[in-house]
Amino acid sequence: MQLVLAEKPSVGAELARVLKADQKHAGYFEGNGYIVTWSLGHLLTLKMPEQYHKEWAEWTFNTLPMIPETLEITPLKETRKQLAVVKSLAKRQDIKVGIIATDAGREGELVARYIFDYLKFNQPLKRLWISSQTDAAIKDGFAHLRPATDFENLHQAALARAEADWLVGLNVSRALTVKYHDSLSAGRVQTPTLAFVAAQEAKINQFKPQTYYQLSVKTPLGNASLDRQFSDQHQAQVEADTLSKQQLTVTAVKAKHETVQPPLPFDLNELQQVANQQYGFSPKQTLNTLQRLYEREKLVTYPRTDSRYLTTDLKATMGARLAAMGRFSKTAAQLAKRGTAPDYVYNDAKVGDHYGLIPTEEMVDPSRLEPDELKIYRLIAMRFIDLFKPAYRADVLTYTLKAGDQTLTVKTTSVIEPGFKDVEKSTAEALPVGAKLSGKFIVKSHQTNPPARLNEATLLGKMDHFGLGTPATRADIIDKLQSAGSMEKRGRELLVTTKGHALLKLVNPDLVTPDLTARWEAQLQAIEKGQTTRKAFMGDIKDATKRLVLEVKQSTVKYDDPNLTMKKCPECGSRLREKATKMGVKLICSNPECHYSRFRDPKLSNHRCANCHKKMVILTGNNGDYFKCQNCGNTEQMSAAKGKKGRVNKRETQRLMKQYSKQAEPEEESPLALALKAAMKHQD
Structure with missing residues (x-):
């Protein structure tokens, strides 16, 4: 009998x-030589x-820094029942x-290894490694x-990632909370x-708009703009009047043939950016939707990928993937008979754990x-x-x-092959060197624009560029x-709150810049490739933890709790602090x-x-x-209220059903997220 451990009940x-x-x-399926059970995200x-x-x-501060000799795992209270099911199955003699x-x-690897290590499972362990949830992929994987x-x-x-986040996150967060009496x-x-x-906000605040003037003239080739800009409107107008009296002469023509290949498939980061730009989806919303398309509908490949290339073994499946999209796109059905993807898409060396996002x-x-x-x-399919x-x-x-x-430039484009861009073919007028043109110059005023605020799409791009987080974690971090x-978030723009600005002044400089995290992420990837060890990495992390806590202790920065x-506390007289919760x-x-x-309220x-x-x-x-x-000022004690107080209305019933159905398959949370949540709750 083989014991299969999935991550969620639906996948199981x-x-x-x-x-x-x-x-x-209860908690598993059995038959045909298999027992299939599951975790609920993290069980430990x-x-x-x-x-x-x-x-x-x-x-x-007397207890900081907290650095255990060995970091140990413990069951989560919310999922003890399912852990007991897995434990009983793992102990079966068959x-x-x-x-x-x-x-x-x-993260999926950590979920499973925590469970098997905690249960001291001593039978051989094998790994199912698949990039889609179709029946064919599952059968092939097994x-x-x-x-x-x-x-x-x-x-x-x-x-290493979980332990580093525990040491740094808990110690620094506790140090800040102790020093400044706020969570x-x-x-x-x-x-x-x-x-x-x-x-980005600082750049916007420092920005001073400037007005400038530009000259342009309408020609048979299109609108040509003067390379020079003017700061004075009168000077610009005088120059425009002077140039309008002169002929334009073509002094040079530079020809260039432009070829643009179809773009590579999406990775998760780019898909989240495009979905935010086109539909206003948050990164978390995109990932959750994508997860449903992967797990429930089985229509797309593994979501949390950081690669945009495909492996060479997928070449043989391209026709079947296009044919399966027939009800979505007639073009896909037609291409299935004769279409082949270009060779540059296939690159085994540039595919890590999973290839780019494509339909199944x-x-x-x-x-x-x-x-x-x-x-x-639609984004993935198109x-x-x-x-x-x-x-x-x-x-x-x-x-x-x-x-x-004065010199002007103008470009013309003749579309020879529209290709994937689906534009019209076109032929632009061509003129030889020495050709004479005439036209009236006009003055247009322009104003420099401030930098745009970051939105979730542009923030994801910066995180990716600086190596902050992984495709699987970035949505959670922003959330x-x-x-x-x-x-x-205001509209689609992101802003730092008063509390956020205050926090950035208090936090260690090393944690404010992306350099430290980028170095750590590079080391984690080196561990994955066998180029360094977890022991060496954790030695650096422990040293960093001690230094970061000491910096908080010795900091002289003042904190004004926003x-x-x-309002005064009726029990001890201290001031009350506002905290937003889901209930108000x-x-x-x-x-x-x-x-x-x-x-x-x-x-x-x-x-x-x-x-x-x-x-x-x-x-x-x-x-x-x-x-x-x-309305009338009448008051009643809770204990005296009877009847309707104890009832739950229809809306409350729906809310509770939704709450408990979510609890059946909780969102995947890292050990640090769970630890910090418990730590912050301790301080509420």
Whole structure:
């Protein structure tokens, strides 16, 4: 019997179907020589500080830095039930081999290895490594399972990343929180990402617009502009009047044949950028939609890829992929009979864990897709179809014109082969050297524009350029910066909040620039390639942790909490701090020893007033929460309220159903994210 571990219940169910393990049980499927079970994202995480030493539960500088000799894992409370299922299956006497079938990447490897290591699984381990979820890909993957030892370097890199984030993230965040008495979170990736947005804002604030004037003239070749710019309008007009009296002479013609090949398939980063530009999708929204197209619909290949090239073994599948798109595109169906992708697309050396994003051989029915899914599928599919079209070819002529002692330039384009660009063929007028032209020069005023604010697309581009995060984590990083209140989105533009600006002044300079993180990411990739070891990397991380904590301790930078209000805590007299939550803004006591909190604004309940039958709000008093009617002023204690208070209306039922259905398949979270979430909750 072979034990297969998937990452999610939905993937587990699909694997079981393909493997014909059709006996359903609580938490697993069995049959045909397989037991298929699953994790729920991470079932285990790195231990919290207080689980190593009791004194580390106290948030003081005396306990920092916290550097355990060995970082250990512990079960997550929310998923203990499923871990117990996996444990019982792993201990069965008939299990002869384990198969890792989690996502084929660094984080997926960590999910599985944590589980098998924690359970002390001593049977041989094999690895399923596939780039699509089609039946054919799954069958082929199980027919060519690889030893888990082939992925040991990937495992070591995953451990190193998780442990580095624990050491740096928890220690620096705790140091900042202790020093400045506020929940401040800093990390090696999120902080320089925030700094990118702040730096762009600084450029905008320093920008001073300038007006300039340019001369242009209409010619048979098109509008020609003077190379020179004028700062004075009168001077520009005098020059325009002078030039209008003179003939233009063609003094040079430079011919260039332009060939543009169809673009390569998307990687995740570029797809997120294009989806943001065209549809306003956040990176997280694009990734979640893409994940559904991959797992549920089986229409696209592995989402979290950083490559845009394809492997040579895919050549034989191109016709089947195009044919499967017949209901989506007639062009794809036609190309399936005669189309071949150009050789430059296939490059095994430039493909890492996974190749570029392309459609699978699964037949597509566009009517079954949700609107967001169809938009993302269309981007991937049209980019793929373009690969099988001819290159765009055109002749470009650049003319140099003379008017007096002034030089102008103008370009003409003749489209010979529209190719993948699907433009019209065209023939531009050609003129020889020495040809004479005439025309009236006009003056146009222009103003320099400030730099544009970063949006999610341009921020992703900067993160990719500087090596911050991976395609799998960048969406989460941008999302967490917004949920933490350090960054906000207005329309499509990203802005740093007052709290974010304050945080950047407090954080160690090394964590504000991308250099440190880029070096670390390069070292993690070196671990994956076997060029360095996790032990050497972690030695550097421990040294960096000590230095970063010491810098916070010795810092003389002052911090003005932007969320501190003038309201006083009724229990200890300290000032209350505002904190945004999903349920509304809460007022939390700024005294770390005091745990008083309440909602800033009244919460409307479904409980109705006994006098006027209007819905009552929930307020907090010295004796706890109570109901108050804002219409007639009647108040009722919570304990005295009966009947409707205990009922859950239809909307609340839907909310709870959605909440618990999500809990069945939680979003993948890194061990650091879980640890920081628990740490920050401790301080609320």
